[in-house]
Amino acid sequence: MAASTSPSSAPVTVAPTASPDNAPQPLTPDQLSSATTAVAAGPSAEPALSPPGTPQAALPAATAAAWQSSKKVLALWTNNSPRNGHAWVDTVGWRRMATNSDSVHEALLMLASSARLAGSITYPEAADNLIHEIYLW
């Protein structure tokens, strides 16, 4: 099978119904619905949220960004294309890490990878379907 530039398969428990191809699998209506959870804060240059169970810092002004809160990462995928790491987010599906630079991509993927082993992630949904910011709890 030719190498792909997006995840071609996923664990059985999270496998998308569509066939593998060169783009992330489409979201189901349920997944789209779950992607509109509470608006908390927009992307920022520094973290604004506090870990669950700690005093919450003041939030920046709300934006139109929808946040996914405390989501499990159920799978990871990458291939031999540059900056092409993806994480399967519980109830959401595949999300690629931002590709601004190697540094950015690697840092975000390190956080997502850690969440595959323990903990959860909180991040804002973006129009380009990339993850541009991750809180690892």
Add this chain to the structure above:
Amino acid sequence: MADPGTPAPPVELDRVRTELAAQGHPWVMGENSMTILEEDQRRHRLGVPLPPEGERRELESQARSLAAGEAARATAVSGAGAPAQFDSRNAGGGNYVTPVKDQGDCGSCVAFGTVATIETVAAFTRGQPGLRLDLSEAHLFYTHGANDNATCDTGWMPERALKACHDVGVTYEDYFPYSARNRSGAKLNADWPNRLATTPSYTALTGNPAAMKEQLAARGALVACFLVYQDFFAYKSGVYRHVTGALAGGHCVTLVGYDDSQGCWIAKNSWNTSWGDAGFFRIAYGECGIETWQVEQVGAVNLRSWTGSTSVLGLWSNDQDRNTWAYLQNMGWLHLAADDEVINKAMLAELIAAKQGGRPVNAFSNNGTIIETYVL
């Protein structure tokens, strides 16, 4: 500081009792650790040099005038900058005020009022009631104060103390433990530059009670000076107003809140917990020059030190190069060193491992940036 030219008669408890009764008991008095002292010992607890009599009258008059305006503002429709009540001891469920201390028989109240303010602002602005910062009044007073010609007998001024905190910084208590007149013979630890709090900004709010409230609610504490009359030594609880007794001297404390419904500031003193309301007191708006003598705000507090054993509770990154952060328990968010790519990723990898494994971390942070880590 006591005024050597006008020795005040000692506190007369019976007279205070009588006056309070005559005025409807505006506050509660009681014998305490201050009233049992000899007068000269008591006045050694006051460490702000008094201004000339004319200036004293003016600042008290201004304070009363401001209080009248502030009372009107407080009863107006809300929407002004600050809430009607604030107390750093219970702000959003957190207590950001460090334990009450005892300056002993040394006019070092400026060091205590300043250090306590820095400790609370550091915790409050980080949203970390568990920070438990304990800074060295001895370093501030016996080193920086001495360099500015302040002694236990002359006292000092908060503006001068804050300049030292801004220009040099204050080390932690364990690097120079305080004792009155440094009778313990403690010496400043030579490593003090690596265990240091500095205040990058400070601002005078003297004569501006509205700004005082806004900044209290935004940063948690302020430094303030006021005139101490003899009846104040016998304060136990309630809202203090001068009812009787001569002027004893000038004093510096930390304001940690206010209450518009009671028309008062809430203050932390440095006369041990056996004085007043467990070491705290409430003083009416416009009383004894509390707003008009010298009020100082600390904008932020930078810390340079090892964190001690702590935990990684969260990690964060976004789509900017080397912009990775770790949330350490009781410390809040700290930026990971970003000197170069390898340094930043190495630190991130170690802190991820600490979080995954629930392993303790000891990190050296400098002004909000982690520059060295142990994962144990």
